[in-house]
Structure formats: C-alpha cells, structure tokens
Amino acid sequence: MKIREMQDEIQRLKKEKDVCILVHAYQSHDLWEIADYIGDSFGLAQQAVNAPQKNIIMCGVRFMAETVKLLSPDKTVILPKSGAGCPMAEQFCVADIEKLKAENPGYSVVAYINTTASLKTVCDVCVTSASAVKIVRAMDAEKIIFIPDCNLGGWVSKQVPEKTIKVLQGGCPRHAAVTAEDVEKAKRTHPNALLLVHPECKPDVVGKADYVGSTTGIMSYAKESEAKEFIIGTENSIVQHLQLEVPDKQFYELSKDLICNDMKLTTLGDVYQCLAGKAGEQIVLPDEVMKKAKTCIDEMLRLG
Ligand code: SF4
Known part of the structure; x- marks a missing residue:
C-alpha cells in the first residue's frame, strides 16, 4: 500500500x-x-x-x-x-527515589513529566519543561530534589536561585550528546541564524542559546520571530516540520545526532x-x- x-x-x-x-x-x-x-x-x-x-x-x-x-x-x-520507551524516563526506579528521600529528609521531589507512572507515585509534583520554573517557584518547599534530568534541573536551579535544588545524574541521552563544539560549528556555518535549544541540553550549549524552551516553545518562537534563520537544538524532526510549515524561513540542525530512535x-x-x-x-x-x-x-x- x-x-x-x-x-x-x-x-x-x-x-x-x-x-x-x-x-x-x-x-x-x-x-x-x-x-x-x-x-x-x-x-x-x-x-x-x-x-x-x-x-x-x-x-x-x-x-x-x-x-x-x-x-x-x-x-x-x-x-x-x-x-x-524513553531511556530518561526509565533511568531511576521507585527504590532509588525512596532511598534518596530517606537520605534527604525535608526535601520535596519534583519529577519531570518524562518519568514512568510508577516513579511519579513517589514524587510530590510533576513539571513539564515549559512549566518547571513556574512550578518550582510556586512550591512551598525550599529544598527540592529534581529528577531525572540534571540539565533541566540545573537550568531551573539557575532561574530559581532562592531554593536549594539537588539534581541527579540523569537525562536525555539525545539532547545531552550535543556539545559546545556542535554549537560553534553550526554558528560558523550559519552566522545569521538564531540558536533555539531545549533545556535538556547541557549547560554550555544552553548558555549560548538565543532562546531556551520546550519543543512547543521553540516552534512558536521560530514562527513568531522576525528572524529568518534558526539553528534548532532539539530532536531533528522539528527542523523538518518547521521547514514545511514555514517555507520562507531557514531551519538548520544543531547536530546530526539529535535523533530519538525510540x-x-x-x-x-x-x-x-x-x-x-x-x-x-x-x-x-x-x-x-x-x-x-x-x-x-x-x-x-x-x-x-
Ligand atoms: S528525546 Fe527520546 S530519549 Fe530524549 S527524553 Fe524524549 S523520548 Fe526520551
């Protein structure tokens, strides 16, 4: 067919x-x-x-x-x-988090939505990449353990410095594989392009971005911006989708490896x-x- x-x-x-x-x-x-x-x-x-x-x-x-x-x-x-599956969502199990809670009394556990349902049962609140900063700020808790993505957790921690945020060494293997060298290479090749990245990328990549946000946020920003060229720092299918939806602008991959096989x-x-x-x-x-x-x-x- x-x-x-x-x-x-x-x-x-x-x-x-x-x-x-x-x-x-x-x-x-x-x-x-x-x-x-x-x-x-x-x-x-x-x-x-x-x-x-x-x-x-x-x-x-x-x-x-x-x-x-x-x-x-x-x-x-x-x-x-x-x-x-999602390697990040399945990185920790319930026993890992229960042990962590026992070792860190007084901490609340924030789970990225990219976690299994069973892991969510031992966490206090979920966040999305778009809502993480707002929700962590709004929580009564001053001490927080953020799971599973250390890059997103670290990015939230920078926006909410008044709270103590512990992150674990977990994350999305696809976004975390992008390097600062990839950024330099993409910017050299496309000097007029804005860099839009997902907060699941490493801090040295996020630090060079013109915009940091969720996938939906990246797509909206690219469509609404007056700029004409964009390097996209999230899964590469977004480059193709944006190019089809907005043919009068140019979209480039940040790294050819930003492909989620799952x-x-x-x-x-x-x-x-x-x-x-x-x-x-x-x-x-x-x-x-x-x-x-x-x-x-x-x-x-x-x-x-
Ligand atoms: S890109 Fe793939 S591996 Fe990374 S968080 Fe999303 S589903 Fe999981």
Missing part, C-alpha cells in the same frame, strides 16, 4: 472505530498528517481528556501513553510499539496495524499507581 493510501485508510478506520490519534512532535511527518492532535507529551494528554473519542492511539513513547491513561482513566489507550520506532504501518487490531499494547496501570501518580500531576495543575 502506498503512503497516501494507507493514510486514507487510517482516516477511515479511526472514524469507524472511534479512535483519536495523538502524535508527538518528534514523530515523522507522515504521522503528523494523520494526527488529531500534535504536540508535547503533556499537551497531548490534556487534548485526550477533551477528545470525544473513547479510544486513543498515542504515537510516542511509553511514559507518554501512561500519562494519557492517568488523565483519561476511562479511555482505552494504545501504544503502537511496546518497545518504544520515537522513530513507531511507523505509519504500526498505526494502521493498531487500527486493524493486529498490533499495539493497551496501557493498563494498577489502581494504586493510577491514584498516586495522578496526585503528582494534579499538584502540577494546582501550582501551574
């Missing part, structure tokens, strides 16, 4: 089977074209809550599908590829197979995990 034929068939099947398709921004363009919603992980989970459909296919990685389930417990949530596991064919009932994993979480992890997200919504 050709791509266009498969996309048409997916559009037909999703209506017939009452399915809403969520597509994370790091997915390929052929998936964007069949999406009901495209965006960051938490934004997608919120869209699912209001979607009229009873069934959700989440084209992303496992923690994202879990977050959708936490917010929409009565909907059937399918992850097209069981093996699509995100790229999900293909159009997988979504088609899910709709045909031949692939995909239904996300099922224990009641206790549903309840406790949701508390962590509710606290984010209360503070944010």
Whole structure:
C-alpha cells in the first residue's frame, strides 16, 4: 500500500472505530498528517481528556501513553510499539527515589513529566519543561530534589536561585550528546541564524542559546520571530516540520545526532496495524499507581 493510501485508510478506520490519534512532535511527518492532535507529551494528554473519542492511539513513547491513561482513566489507550520507551524516563526506579528521600529528609521531589507512572507515585509534583520554573517557584518547599534530568534541573536551579535544588545524574541521552563544539560549528556555518535549544541540553550549549524552551516553545518562537534563520537544538524532526510549515524561513540542525530512535520506532504501518487490531499494547496501570501518580500531576495543575 502506498503512503497516501494507507493514510486514507487510517482516516477511515479511526472514524469507524472511534479512535483519536495523538502524535508527538518528534514523530515523522507522515504521522503528523494523520494526527488529531500534535504536540508535547503533556499537551497531548490534556487534548485526550477533551477528545470525544473513547479510544486513543498515542504515537510516542511509553511514559507518554501512561500519562494519557492517568488523565483519561476511562479511555482505552494504545501504544503502537511496546518497545518504544524513553531511556530518561526509565533511568531511576521507585527504590532509588525512596532511598534518596530517606537520605534527604525535608526535601520535596519534583519529577519531570518524562518519568514512568510508577516513579511519579513517589514524587510530590510533576513539571513539564515549559512549566518547571513556574512550578518550582510556586512550591512551598525550599529544598527540592529534581529528577531525572540534571540539565533541566540545573537550568531551573539557575532561574530559581532562592531554593536549594539537588539534581541527579540523569537525562536525555539525545539532547545531552550535543556539545559546545556542535554549537560553534553550526554558528560558523550559519552566522545569521538564531540558536533555539531545549533545556535538556547541557549547560554550555544552553548558555549560548538565543532562546531556551520546550519543543512547543521553540516552534512558536521560530514562527513568531522576525528572524529568518534558526539553528534548532532539539530532536531533528522539528527542523523538518518547521521547514514545511514555514517555507520562507531557514531551519538548520544543531547536530546530526539529535535523533530519538525510540520515537522513530513507531511507523505509519504500526498505526494502521493498531487500527486493524493486529498490533499495539493497551496501557493498563494498577489502581494504586493510577491514584498516586495522578496526585503528582494534579499538584502540577494546582501550582501551574
Ligand atoms: S528525546 Fe530524549 S527524553 Fe524524549 S523520548 Fe527520546 S530519549 Fe526520551
């Protein structure tokens, strides 16, 4: 089947089977074209809550599908590829965090949304990359342990110097692989381009940026800016998406290695197979995990 034929068939099947398709921004363009919603992980989970459909296919990685389930417990949530995980979300386990809490009495634990649902059960509040600074500032706690991304945690710590923030040595292996040399090379090649980076990048990369923000923030900034050229310091699919959406501007990769292989596991064919009932994993979480992890997200919504 050709791509266009498969996309048409997916559009037909999703209506017939009452399915809403969520597509994370790091997915390929052929998936964007069949999406009901495209965006960051938490934004997608919120869209699912209001979607009229009873069934959700989440084209992303496992923690994202879990977050959708936490917010929409009565909907059937399918992850097209069981093996699509996130190395950062799975870096720590519940026992690691419980030990850390015992060693650091009086500290509150802040979890980046990029964590497993079970890890969220032992944390006090979630944050997204867009809301992290605001939420950490709004918390009553003065002493905070930030998991799992040390780069995002360090960036938040700089914006909120009045609080004591401990970070762990975790993070996104894709964003953390970008170096200051990559920045220098990209700026030499594209001297008129603004550098837009995700706070999951290392501090010496973030320190050279013209704008630091979430993937959605980077895309909005590039579209609204009067500048014409941009070096994009997040997953490389964003370069392609921006180039297609804004053809009169120029977008460049910061590093050719900024590719999330886990995100790229999900293909159009997988979504088609899910709709045909031949692939995909239904996300099922224990009641206790549903309840406790949701508390962590509710606290984010209360503070944010
Ligand atoms: S880009 Fe990084 S944080 Fe995002 S899913 Fe891939 S490994 Fe995880």
